[in-house]
Amino acid sequence: MNRFGGGTLSNEKPEERPAEREERHMALSANPVRGTRDFLPAEMRVRDAMQSIILKTYVNNGYQRIHTPMLEDIERLDKSDGGENLNMIFKILKRGQKLELGKEGLKENDLADMGLRFDLTLPLSRYYANNRNELRTPFKVIQIGEVFRAERPQKGRLREFYQCDIDVIGDPTRDAEIELIHTTAKAMQALGFRDFTVRINDRQILFDIIKSAGFAEADVLSVCITFDKLDKIGAEGVKAELEEKAFPPAAIDRFMEILAEDSLSTLDQAEAYCEDKDVVAQLRRVVASVEALAEGKYNIEYDKALVRGMGYYTGTIFEISCAGFAGSVAGGGRYDKMIGAFLGEDIPAVGFSIGFERISEILLNSPELAFETGGKRIGLLYGQEDDYVEVIRRADALRAEGYDVCTVAKGKKVGKQLAALERDGFAGACFFGEEGLKLFG
Numbered sequence: 001m002n003r004f005g006g007g008t009l010s011n012e013k014p015e016e017r018p019a020e021r022e023e024r025h026m027a028l029s030a031n032p033v034r035g036t037r038d039f040l041p042a043e044m045r046v047r048d049a050m051q052s053i054i055l056k057t058y059v060n061n062g063y064q065r066i067h068t069p070m071l072e073d074i075e076r077l078d079k080s081d082g083g084e085n086l087n088m089i090f091k092i093l094k095r096g097q098k099l100e101l102g103k104e105g106l107k108e109n110d111l112a113d114m115g116l117r118f119d120l121t122l123p124l125s126r127y128y129a130n131n132r133n134e135l136r137t138p139f140k141v142i143q144i145g146e147v148f149r150a151e152r153p154q155k156g157r158l159r160e161f162y163q164c165d166i167d168v169i170g171d172p173t174r175d176a177e178i179e180l181i182h183t184t185a186k187a188m189q190a191l192g193f194r195d196f197t198v199r200i201n202d203r204q205i206l207f208d209i210i211k212s213a214g215f216a217e218a219d220v221l222s223v224c225i226t227f228d229k230l231d232k233i234g235a236e237g238v239k240a241e242l243e244e245k246a247f248p249p250a251a252i253d254r255f256m257e258i259l260a261e262d263s264l265s266t267l268d269q270a271e272a273y274c275e276d277k278d279v280v281a282q283l284r285r286v287v288a289s290v291e292a293l294a295e296g297k298y299n300i301e302y303d304k305a306l307v308r309g310m311g312y313y314t315g316t317i318f319e320i321s322c323a324g325f326a327g328s329v330a331g332g333g334r335y336d337k338m339i340g341a342f343l344g345e346d347i348p349a350v351g352f353s354i355g356f357e358r359i360s361e362i363l364l365n366s367p368e369l370a371f372e373t374g375g376k377r378i379g380l381l382y383g384q385e386d387d388y389v390e391v392i393r394r395a396d397a398l399r400a401e402g403y404d405v406c407t408v409a410k411g412k413k414v415g416k417q418l419a420a421l422e423r424d425g426f427a428g429a430c431f432f433g434e435e436g437l438k439l440f441g
Helices: 018-027 041-060 074-078 083-088 121-134 175-190 203-212 217-227 230-244 249-260 267-273 277-294 356-364 388-400 414-423
Strands: 071-073 091-093 112-116 139-148 160-169 196-202 299-302 316-322 328-334 349-355 376-382 403-409 428-431
Touching: 041 139, 041 160, 041 175, 041 356, 071 074, 071 121, 074 112, 074 121, 121 139, 121 160, 121 349, 160 175, 160 356, 175 196, 175 277, 175 316, 175 328, 175 349, 196 203, 196 277, 203 217, 203 249, 203 267, 203 277, 217 230, 230 249, 267 277, 277 299, 277 316, 328 356, 349 356, 376 388, 376 414, 388 403
Parallel strands: 196 299, 376 403, 376 428
Antiparallel strands: 071 112, 091 112, 139 160, 160 349, 196 316, 316 328, 328 349
């Protein structure tokens, strides 16, 4: 029956019985999408404090923050030379009349015209090309934001995650690398990291080693993509994948021999493979300069096996690894050709990105933090009979004294409320109309 006493109108759904509503409600999952996470308030306090420390360090070292959209044109993403990340782009369907599902020979990109960014470097390159006339040179820039990759979720790898980037655009000298590494290391130290190592290489050195093994120049980047998986699949896995790509067996064997040689563990030894000796000289300068700035507080070392998966890197590449944690926690490098795709001229650029999810995982599992996660939080308990305007005024007075105050209506079991506040990380509590503060712990 409808409200007028007749039958159900044709465009209305029949009213659901209670059992049907219960069944439909129970069918919905409350779990986040696979590869994403919900964060509880205690976790968010740590994450917010981490981002604040990183941002403060970056700003203190002369960098300026910008914002770029999460969405990019699919053509830009597909042509970004982002290595295997190109296979992990979240693509967004065209809307309305743009979506021609009846089109013959329909291809994937006929369905999508935009995608979610998989890193912050492509958006920055587009941003610089679009706003170049408004920016100083060199442009020292901060980006902190979410990126998205449709990869297989696993420990330390999510489909939605934050990156904290600093970049220097317009400086062709290795001064930019030195400053980036030093600034990123200071951010890591401010977060409490001590035992970490900056690993460094140069794409030109790596390319020369690959070519010296007998690979054609056109195949170098494909070899790099495979070689970048060394820490995941091992030397035998790298060899097997190179064989699957049908590269010359002699070149594969020679490349594996070179990598196994201890004689390639230093820059002096790597120099023998390099056509341009100045590349090695510049990398030596970066290593020596960072060592001097580190003053023994962290390490920097040449790593012949460092590749970095992005195809857009053109020179120096680097990562940070921490003792007791598999994989890198930060990485970056020089990408002097990327902005040129927008402007038609090469613009020198280099960046360093902190893997925010990885370091937050480490810190959230640490017994104690080396930094504060916010001001002292106080619970102000009041009764239902109290004037709430006066309660708010009392809370504001406490806030003016430097406390973060949450007003809490008193329940029947005040002791349980106080215990809950303490479990939630509050420093203490007070009662409206009473003097004094009860501190926990």
